[in-house]
Amino acid sequence: MSMSTSTRKLVAVSIVLALAIAAVILVASGRLGHHTTGTRPRSGRYLFDAEFNGPAGSKPSSTLWSAKAYRSDSGTVWNGWRNISEDGHGHLVITADKVDGSWYSGFLSGKTSYTGPRYVEVRAKVAAGDGVWNAPVWEWDVPNGAEGVEDDVVEQLGREPRSYRTTLHAGATVQKGFVNPTGAILSDGFHTYAAAVRPGGVAFYLDGKLIRTIRPAELGGRWGFVTTPMVPNISLAMGGLGGTPTVAGPVSLLVDWIRVAARNP
Numbered sequence: 520m521s522m523s524t525s526t527r528k529l530v531a532v533s534i535v536l537a538l539a540i541a542a543v544i545l546v547a548s549g550r551l552g553h554h555t556t557g558t559r560p561r562s563g564r565y566l567f568d569a570e571f572n573g574p575a576g577s578k579p580s581s582t583l584w585s586a587k588a589y590r591s592d593s594g595t596v597w598n599g600w601r602n603i604s605e606d607g608h609g610h611l612v613i614t615a616d617k618v619d620g621s622w623y624s625g626f627l628s629g630k631t632s633y634t635g636p637r638y639v640e641v642r643a644k645v646a647a648g649d650g651v652w653n654a655p656v657w658e659w660d661v662p663n664g665a666e667g668v669e670d671d672v673v674e675q676l677g678r679e680p681r682s683y684r685t686t687l688h689a690g691a692t693v694q695k696g697f698v699n700p701t702g703a704i705l706s707d708g709f710h711t712y713a714a715a716v717r718p719g720g721v722a723f724y725l726d727g728k729l730i731r732t733i734r735p736a737e738l739g740g741r742w743g744f745v746t747t748p749m750v751p752n753i754s755l756a757m758g759g760l761g762g763t764p765t766v767a768g769p770v771s772l773l774v775d776w777i778r779v780a781a782r783n784p
Contacts, residue, residue: 566633567751567779575607579627587626593652593759597626609775613755615646616769622757629750632661636745638782639672640713641753642775647706650764651677652756653772655712658749667691668743670721673712677770678762680704683712685723687733689741699723699730709775715782718745751777 569583578600588599595615602614603625615624643655658670669688676684681704686696703710713724720734721744735742755772757764 565778565780566637567629567631567777569611569777570609571605571611571774571776572609573605573607575605577605577607578603579605579611583630584627585630587628591626591756591759593756593761594622595756595758596621596623597754598623600625603627606773611753611774612771613753613774614769614771615651615755615757617757617764617767622764622768624755624757626752626754626756628663628752632748632750633779633781634746634748636718636782637716638713638780639670639716639751639777640711640780641673641777642709642711643673644709644773644775645675645683645706646677646755646770646772647680647704648677648764648766648768648770650757650761650766651770652754652759652761653677654752654754654756655772655774656777657752657754659752660743660747661750666743666747668747668749670714670716670744670749671696672714672723674760675705676761677706677766680706683725685714685731685733687721687738687744689738689743693738693741695733695737697731697733699725701725709773716744718742751779753777 571579586600586603587597590596602623604612606612613625615622639656639658641656645653645655653675656672660666660668667688667690671684671686674684681702682698682700683705684696684698686694688694711726715722720732722732723730753774
């Protein structure tokens with residue numbers, strides 16, 4: 520059936536309008552930096568969810584997070600909120616810089632604890648350079664890791680650019696961990712790091728692919744990861760496990776989001 524000239528014009532205008540709306544949506548999406556994930560909360564909500572979609576220069580929610588202020592064993596000075604901000608593109612930015620011979624950086628610790636089987640997931644772009652110790656997400660018992668129960672979902676060292684570490688601590692002297700080769704330079708882009716915490720083990724994932732599983736027997740049967748109230752943490756340290764810093768700095772860790780979803784065991 521042929522269309523009249525007016526009908527053809529109306530169709531053309533509709534197509535142009537639809538394309539313009541689609542372009543606006545894509546641009547807005549890019550500005551927010553909001554990315555999808557396979558994680559879905561079992562109960563319709565997350566146990567913990569931080570998206571970092573604030574304006575440039577803003578601070579992460581003080582309802583969700585506290586910012587540590589002390590000198591760590593690595594020598595890093597945790598500087599409260601000063602080295603922590605959001606960039607207006609959907610990312611948390613923690614920057615480490617050297618001032619008068621000391622490295623200053625940021626350490627966020629969650630205020631909302633949770634227990635039970637769960638899926639802990641972060642999308643992050645780690646900082647590069649010798650001496651850098653990235654920890655985009657890790658869990659410890661409340662308050663402040665007093666019992667020594669710790670789930671290091673991802674620790675990435677600048678001196679090991681193509682690998683990252685996963686470790687479980689069941690106390691001050693009981694731990695099991697691995698260095699996981701990836702074949703990629705992890706600081707070149709964003710990656711999704713995750714851990715499925717279960718009564719029978721903790722399975723670690725990189726970009727949705729199973730990397731490693733640690734089971735209770737490997738920690739002598741000590742297994743408080745499901746029953747102990749835990750909170751998520753984000754930190755960027757210099758030195759310590761990262762080795763002697765030779766990078767000039769400043770260096771920045773970017774986190775797109777952190778989500779903790781309840782899942783069946």
